[in-house]
Every structure is written in C-alpha cells, then in structure tokens.
Amino acid sequence: MTDSSPATDPAADFSPDDAEVIQEPRLWHKDGWTARVIKNEDDDGWAVAMIKDGEPEPALVGPWTMGRDKKNPKPLDTSAFNTLVKTASEVLRRHEQQLHAQLHKRMSVETGEGDVEVTLDIVPDEYEPYALLSALDAFGERIAQVRVAPNFKLTKARAQAWAEGGFGRVE
Template sequence: MQDHFEPGQNGALHEPRLWRDDGWTARVIKNDDDEGWAVEMIKDGEAEPALVGPWTMGRDKKNPKPLDTPAFHTLVKTASEVLRRHEQQLHATLHKSIVVNTASSTITVNLDIVPDEDDPYATLSAYDDAGDAIAEVRVAPNFKLSRASAEQWIENEFRRP
C-alpha cells in the first residue's frame, strides 16, 4: 500500500505513518527493540521526541496500523501531559521555598537556580509577610536551601552565605 498525502490546513500533513498538525508531529517508526512498530511524538521546534511508545500492528500483522485523527489526538494529549509533568518536575528542581517564623515576622526564603550552560548560578531571596523583597544575593547553583540554612542566612542579616 502506497502512502498518500492529504494536505490540511496550516501545513498539516496526514499520511499513514506521518501526521503533522496542531504543533505536533507523529511518526510511526520501526521498533528497534523487537519486530514491532513504535510511534514518536515531537513538538514543533523540539529536537527530541516528547513521547515514544509502542504502536499497533495492522491487519496484515506485518505493517503498522495507519495513523488517524482519533489516534493522533490521543497521542497529542498524552505527549502534552508528559511535557507538563516534565516542566513541573524541572520547576520543582529549580525553585525551592521555605517559610521561616522569626520572633518578629514570617519570612519566605526562595532559591531560584538558573541552569545556564556557561555560568550557572542561583539567587537566594527573602520576602516579608506582605511579599515585599527584603534581601537578594547570588549563590552557587548547588547551594542547599534547608530550614537551617534559611534561618542561618536570616540570623546573619542576609549576608551572602
């Protein structure tokens, strides 16, 4: 069976093994791990797939089942969820926050890591009850924010640790 081209709106491409639409590309590929097939989902502008998973065999048990609209929409939804979880995990890794109660106030201490390839660093910042900035210093990207380190920074009048 020959692949056929169905042009869509906005440069969309709908072929049995390749769909491009809604900012995503789905490509059915040979599964390197076995004799089956896999599908990879790549978000426009990204070099690596957001999702790679097994793909169903067609009726002939040799070729892959062709991509279709419902399958593509399910793949987009799943790949989007994978990216969202990855972004949440990355955010949690790069942004930490601890609330410290002192004798006179409550201070929120934040650590924000900037993973720059050439010059990674982190910013340690403190905010009062009203959310106003009290202090901010640049620290090493591997600075460990803990309750003890936050309390010590406050006790040292926000001098660079």
C-alpha cells in the first residue's frame, strides 16, 4: 500500500516557482519562461518561440541565427535568453495595454453641477457580454451606472446627451 498524503507525495510540493532551470542549446527554461529553438517550417532556417509558463501559445516567435556551420542553429545563451524574455514581456505588456484600451473608455463632460467623468467598461463574458456606462463626479464618486450592450459606442455627444437626460436609461 502506498501513502499518497501530501507529506509524502513529491508532486504535492511542486509549484511553478520550483521548476528546474533548463539550459540546453535549443531549450531554456528559467524564471517562468521557456525559449525553444525550432525548425522554421517556411524555409531552411530556425526560429525561437518564447512561452510564458501557463500560457497555451507563444508570446513571441521570431527568426533565430544559424550557427557557424550554416546548418544548425546557434545555441541559446544567457544574454540571448535575457533579451528574448525582455522582448516577449514587452509584447505581452503592449497586448494588455491594447486590450485595456479596447475594453475601457473614459471622457469628461460638463454639466450644470460641474465636470463629470463618463466611463464605459466592457465585460467580455463568453456567454453574455455587456458593458457598464458610469458617471463619476469630481471626487470620483459614482453618480449613475447603467448596463448597455457590449457594442455601445461612447462618444462625446452620447455622453453629453446621457448627462443632460439625467443619467437615465440609454437606448
């Protein structure tokens, strides 16, 4: 009989932070990233794929340098790996910024009570996506909030009309 309690199960103590460091000529794994040198499907060259732990797709795929023999890829090294991590991290950061910009809009409108910030936050739910249109006063306190369609277009004119209409239901 085998005891599989957490105290004796080696897999129970494993976390991604404990992952071993791999430093092979075509495969490096360190600090949550994996660099894998792969054969380029389009030609005789090589490519490198950078994959963040837990992600199904590479964050970055790019050409890789041929070695001295002009046949095999140049081996990965510390400098190259660090540069690839920095580049792949920047790609992910820009993607997140772009997604945030698509899902969150903000503008200011003038009302009789002062300036009001109108925000549109899209909730990309897989089954029932929607958006929240909100009005915030000068102190950041929410004055009103209504649920709108996820394809609602927030424009200055629509925000102003919503404010002038008393922040009621939006069609």
